Amino acid sequence: MIKGSTLGRRTFLRGIGTAAIGLPFLDAMAPALFASTAPEAPVRMAFFYLPNGMIMDAWNPSYEGKFGELPRTLKPLEPYKDDFIQLGNLTHNTGRALLDGAGDHGRCSGSYLTGVQVKKSVVEIKASVSFDQLVANQIGSKTRFASLELGMDDARQAGDCDSGYSCAYTNNLAWRGETQPLPPTLDPRVVFERLFGAGQPMTPAERARQAKNRRSILDFVTEDTHKLESSLGPSDRRKLDEYLSSIRDVESRIQRTESDNRQIDPHMDKPYGIPMDFAEHFKMMSDMITIAFQADLTRIVTFMVTREGSLRAYRELGISDGHHPLTHHRNQAELIEKVRKINEYHTRQFAGFIEKMKSTKEGDRSLLDNSMIVYGAGLQDGNLHLHEDLPTLMFGRGGNNFKTGRRIVARRETPMCNLFLTMMDRMGVHMEHFGDSNGHLTGLDLG
Amino acid sequence: MPQFGRGKPAAGAFFDSDFRTIDNVLAVGLLHGLQGKGDCTVAIVTMSRPNLAVAAYLDVIERYYRGPAGNFSQVPPIGLCTDGSPGETSPAYVEPFQKKKPDGTPVYQNEVKGVNQTGDPTLLIRNYLQAQYEQNCFFILSGPATNLAAALDFQGVKELLAAKAKYLVVAGGAFPFGPAEAHIKADIPAFKKLLAQWPTPIFFSGNEVGAALEFPGASLDKDAAAAPVDHPVADAYRANKMMPYNAPSWAMTAALHGARPKEGYFKLSGPGQVSVDAEGRTAFSPAEKGNHQYLIVDPAQKEKIILAYVELATTKYVPRRFGKAAAAAADDQEQQPPPKTLPPTKK
DSSP: OOOSSOOOTTOEEEOSSSBEEEOOOOGGGSOGGGGGGOOOOOOEEEEEEESSOOOGGGTSOSOOEEOOSOOGGGGGGGGGTTSEEEEEEEEOGGGSOTTSOSOHHHHHHHHHTTOSOOOOOSSSOOOOOOHHHHHHHHHGGGSSSSOEEEESSOOOOSSEEETTEEHHHHSOSOEEETTEEOOOBOOHHHHHHHHHBSSSOOOHHHHHHHHHTTOOGGGGGHHHHHHHHHTSOHHHHHHHHHHHHHHHHHHHHHHHHHHHHHHHOTTOSSOTTSOSSHHHHHHHHHHHHHHHHHTTSOSEEEEESSOTTOOOBOGGGTOOSBHHHHHOOTTOHHHHHHHHHHHHHHHHHHHHHHHHHHHSEETTEETTTTEEEEEEESOSOTTTTOOSSOOEEEESOTTTTBOOSEEEEEEEEEEHHHHHHHHHHHTTOOOSOOTTOOSOOOSOBOO | OOOTTSOSOSOEEEEEEOOOSHHHHHHHHHHHHHHHTTSOEEEEEEESSOOHHHHHHHHHHHHHHHOSOBTTBOOOOOEEOOSSOOOOOOGGGTGGGGOBOTTSOBSSOOOOOSGGGSBOHHHHHHHHHHTSOTTOEEEEEESOSHHHHHHHTSTTHHHHHHHHEEEEEEEOSOSSBOSOOHHHHHTHHHHHHHHHHOOSOEEEEOHHHHHHSEEETTHHHHOTTTSOTTOHHHHHHHHHSSSSOEEEOHHHHHHHHHHOTTSOSEEEOOSEEEEEOTTSOEEEEEOTTOSEEEEEEOGGGHHHHHHHHHHHTTOOOOOOOOSHHHHHHHHHHHTSOOOOOOOOOOO
């Protein structure tokens, strides 16, 4: 047990050349004598972006205030209904045509976190610094990674993805500068090595050698792990063991995917680390978000679950039509039902992530309590292509700030950027305006 | 909002009022009627007193004229100021909700149950200005200048107004000079700010103009084409006072001039500058480079103006969409007697 000295929050388990594993918040990191004045856990934020809007009759309940019966798409979130706020009437005016004609999908994702009307062009892209990156610029130096950008679908940065809008708009959420999107990483292996490697991605030869020997990245830090364990109390030892097990679990699943993929089709386009199964891919990525937050490797994540305008066919649900074409349902009941199923399927995957965040303890609270996780879409109804009342859920209490378990409906046309301004405040970054905001979003606080 | 593939639309109309008098409701109907003739496109309706009951009825009118939400468009919210006194609620805004269809269901549905189903006026003005082409919209003010003055303070709006708006028409004051008028008196600082900072030319339709041109209420019951069954503007008018009565048309004069400035409905003063004193009395001073003009009643045009009022203030919804819903609405429209026609609009 550590006595008289405190374990640093930025302690890493280091191995021979290839591994550097951050640690979760342990009791040993807070001086026992000063436990009551231990520093507040950091607030994290993440965005889970869903494309093509939602079927709104299965998204919005008919009431405001404390949650009662949840609508169908939100049903998988029933066990966590005390942990989130559903926001109504938030609008991205800059996602609308505003004289630029067709291309609502290109605009809605391009403006989602940037809050600006993006330039309609396939070659001359122009947006603005997204708000997550404004926060990353301010607080990113406190963690190993200023931010993480993840995705599961398509990371093309060129070409026309919607009526004259570049794929850079539909495939990215985070923008470092007006012309600099931050493409999402799709391959869980790449994310894993980035999080737990020593900074240098493994060469194919190194990776092959490691795979051949069936070694885990944890094997490289065994010595450091034993040393640390011997200095920890029972509670911290259990916490460390659970944490390292979760890393090992992700790693095993990545290895299994790589192995399976090689057997399925050695010539496949996708990198070997990307699972064919949507749910498995989602779980790997979201588990790594949890671990990254737990170890304070980053406090900012954007996750483009599938790209805006995604054509993905959800065959695992028996749906062979593409997601985007289905959302142009022309009020045909059969097509609407398929979209509802897809919406519900996405929410079910997300519920697994929330369970993990909630069950991960951090001091007196959960990791979820100390976070702001936005789950939402850049379009309201994919058939109508509306940019008002955007589907938006916010999970977590942002530390101890938000009163959750209710639906809050703002005035119509309230800028989505008002929410971002409020989230920036909670992240310790204070601005008067962002995008087209006209103030902070009120009514979220504990009061 | 303007949509792709349809070319440059008719000028956008922004209507702001306190809706204390029935002419404001008629003016909203008139603007929609003018939209049907291709003379303007109603952008938004905003209100300068926090009266939710009135906003709820205005929402009925807007939904009536705009039809159901369709691809790429939704009925915009009524802009509702949340400061100040709600003031009186005329029966015009309440009684129509009691009206029932033969099957017992209400003719008009109230979909505005709370403030969050309305919008912030300054935000709406900013958002809908962004959707206008350069120099292709106009504003009508028929009430205190509270909302427009607040919009001038909103980030970027003054620049947007200068770029997008052609002019503002104010129904208020008395010209060339006269006693203090209710709209001006209600918020004198806001009116002063408007005079000092509004970046486009301003036309004033003084109290004397609307008072000289009364809307003939009896026409609603005489002319089925002008007032189809279950029309929210006509029903509001009927509920406002014991029928038949005529109503001064202050707001309608401003709307008519705003949408058809070249039609010659009104004579215009030379250029000048309007000022307002501490009691709310307005005065006009001629000035060669002045940005203000006021409307003057032309007796020769009176009949033509009243005809336009009767024909256009209570027109039926004209579907603007394709598909079954539009076809059904068009069939329904054909069953109505054909409307009277006006002389072609001078462009």
